[in-house]
Amino acid sequence: MRERGMAITIPGLDVPLKAVREGLAEVLVPAEEIRAPKKAPVFYNPAMVVNRDIAVLVLRAWWARGGLDRPLRACEPLCGCGVRGIRFALEVPSVGEVMMGDLNPSAVRLSRENVRRNRVEERVRVELSDANVLLTQHSAPGRRFDYVDLDPFGSPAPFLDSAVRALRSRGLLALTATDMAPLCGVYVLACVRKYGAIPARVDYAKELAVRILLGALARVTGAHDMGIRPLLAHATDHYARAYCVLLRGQGKASESVSRLGWLAHCPSCWERELLPGLGSLPERECPSCGRRRLIAGPLWTGRLFDSEFCHAVAEEANRVPWVSRRARRVLELLAEEADGPPTYYSLPKLCDALDLGLPPVRELVSALRERGWWASRTHFDPQGVRTNAPAKELVKAIRELVKAR
Numbered sequence: 008m009r010e011r012g013m014a015i016t017i018p019g020l021d022v023p024l025k026a027v028r029e030g031l032a033e034v035l036v037p038a039e040e041i042r043a044p045k046k047a048p049v050f051y052n053p054a055m056v057v058n059r060d061i062a063v064l065v066l067r068a069w070w071a072r073g074g075l076d077r078p079l080r081a082c083e084p085l086c087g088c089g090v091r092g093i094r095f096a097l098e099v100p101s102v103g104e105v106m107m108g109d110l111n112p113s114a115v116r117l118s119r120e121n122v123r124r125n126r127v128e129e130r131v132r133v134e135l136s137d138a139n140v141l142l143t144q145h146s147a148p149g150r151r152f153d154y155v156d157l158d159p160f161g162s163p164a165p166f167l168d169s170a171v172r173a174l175r176s177r178g179l180l181a182l183t184a185t186d187m188a189p190l191c192g193v194y195v196l197a198c199v200r201k202y203g204a205i206p207a208r209v210d211y212a213k214e215l216a217v218r219i220l221l222g223a224l225a226r227v228t229g230a231h232d233m234g235i236r237p238l239l240a241h242a243t244d245h246y247a248r249a250y251c252v253l254l255r256g257q258g259k260a261s262e263s264v265s266r267l268g269w270l271a272h273c274p275s276c277w278e279r280e281l282l283p284g285l286g287s288l289p290e291r292e293c294p295s296c297g298r299r300r301l302i303a304g305p306l307w308t309g310r311l312f313d314s315e316f317c318h319a320v321a322e323e324a325n326r327v328p329w330v331s332r333r334a335r336r337v338l339e340l341l342a343e344e345a346d347g348p349p350t351y352y353s354l355p356k357l358c359d360a361l362d363l364g365l366p367p368v369r370e371l372v373s374a375l376r377e378r379g380w381w382a383s384r385t386h387f388d389p390q391g392v393r394t395n396a397p398a399k400e401l402v403k404a405i406r407e408l409v410k411a412r
Contacts, residue, residue: 014038020116022048029056030063030329031097034090034121049114050160051088057243058158059091060334061320062181063098064327065239065250066154068319069179070101078103081154082145082173084138084166085109089118089131091156096127098327106152108134108141142169151175157182162189163220164201167227176255179238182220185246190216192303207303209272209279210353213242213387214311218270220247221307225263234259239320240311241337242387249311266309272301277357277398281308281349295398312345340386344393351385351393352401366408368392374404 014023015035023038036051070079079101083092086107095102105127109115118133134141138159145151146169155170155178157163163170163182174180184190189197192208192215199205202223209215217240225235233253240249268283271290275298282289285305293300321338324330344351358365368384371392375382380396394401 017117017120020048020113020120022113024117027051027053029059029090030094032090032093032121032125034088034093035117035124036088036090049088049111049117051090054244055158055246056331057334057337058183058246058248059094060330061239061241061248061338062091062156063094064320064323064330064334064338065181066095066099066102066179067327068316068323069154069238069250070099071323072316072319073177075101075153079153080104080106081156082106082142082152083108083156083158084136084141084170085157085159086118086133087114089114089121089133091158092118092131093121093125093127096130097125098329103130105131106134106141106145107131108136108138110135110137138166139169142166142173146172152178154179155181159183160185162186162201164223167224168230171224171228171231171233171253174253176233176253178253179250180224180253181248181250182224183246183248184216184220187213187216187242187245187247190219190247204305205303207270207272207301209274209301209303210356211279211350211387211391213247214350215270215303215306216247217242217249217311218306218308219303221249221251221311222267222305224249224251225267225307226305228253229260229264232257232260234261234263236313237307237309237311238313238316239341241341243337263309266307267305268308269302269304270306270308272303273298274301277352277402279350283308308349311349312341314342314345317342317345337386340384344383344385347381347383347385347393348395351387351391352398353388354390354392354405357402358405361402361405363405364409364412365390366405366412370408371404374408375401378404 024035025038092105092107115135191212192206204219235251272279273293276296278295321342372382382394385391385393
């Protein structure tokens with residue numbers, strides 16, 4: 008991304024603007040960087056470029072895998088300055104139509120100007136509309152989208168129902184949640200209100216946030232006799248992001264609901280387990296040490312990643328030279344961990360609790376593999392390890408590495 012020129016103004020928008028390049032798009036954004044979206048006349052967040060880079064790559068890889076014989080119809084109902092939808096039109100060859108919307112007249116005005124500047128008027132439309140209204144207008148058969156991207160400020164929960172109804176069968180839903188404090192257990196009641204789940208403050212809180220988000224989505228789709236199949240999820244910086252294919256049918260809905268369940272985590276011995284099924288709560292007593300466990304949920308206990316798809320997206324990044332280096336790195340780690348077991352261990356927190364030195368992550372992963380356990384790094388935490396080794400075996404490997412050093 009690079010800036011060009013001095014401050015710019017356009018008719019009808021009393022905000023100084025600057026031009027920035029992101030991907031293949033050059034767009035006008037507010038010249039003054041404002042961190043709080045609600046205080047900005049039009050919001051553009053340069054920190055979300057990785058999110059948008061990965062969205063482009065996911066859409067390219069998904070279309071190549073899907074085998075549809077017609078142009079793709081995409082919708083971004085909360086478009087801001089329009090950069091995401093414009094990038095879809097410019098960088099995803101299969102995209103035939105992008106419908107963008109926003110309830111902010113300034114955002115719509117700026118988005119339309121950016122559409123014009125990037126010469127994608129024939130494929131990109133911008134509507135002044137509430138997100139739920141726009142999606143509901145496209146909920147009838149024949150009007151639905153192949154792809155819907157929800158990227159709100161805060162929780163996507165208020166938009167899930169209308170987004171699900173606006174997607175065709177086997178369509179792809181992308182959703183972002185930036186309210187990580189509730190999802191990670193800082194504000195428990197806020198998480199219960201928005202997602203219908205009790206969170207927990209654990210060292211793998213970012214993964215837990217994704218699982219709570221997917222659990223909320225699965226309950227919404229179930230009400231419409233639809234199920235979900237997660238393809239890829241990531242949590243970088245201040246947000247959680249997930250991509251799910253929606254599958255119509257009572258059987259698919261029941262299959263997804265059967266993957267809702269609970270997390271039981273022991274803060275004393277670090278053991279944890281995901282337990283599918285909502286019929287009863289897990290036992291509070293830890294079977295390993297007898298101490299009291301934390302219980303979180305309901306949440307998604309199924310897989311977060313489609314390994315084949317994650318590798319395809321990582322390979323797609325190698326074909327697209329304008330994608331950020333950080334996005335490539337996130338995708339490399341996603342491909343590495345995609346086949347792994349649920350949850351991961353944050354080494355600094357574990358080693359601090361045990362009063363141990365911190366071993367290099369790569370060395371620990373290698374040591375665990377040599378002992379016959381599955382192990383990898385994780386994109387969720389640069390000092391995290393995903394493994395199926397019991398906590399006591401992980402601690403043993405850490406002690407041996409620290410002693411050897």
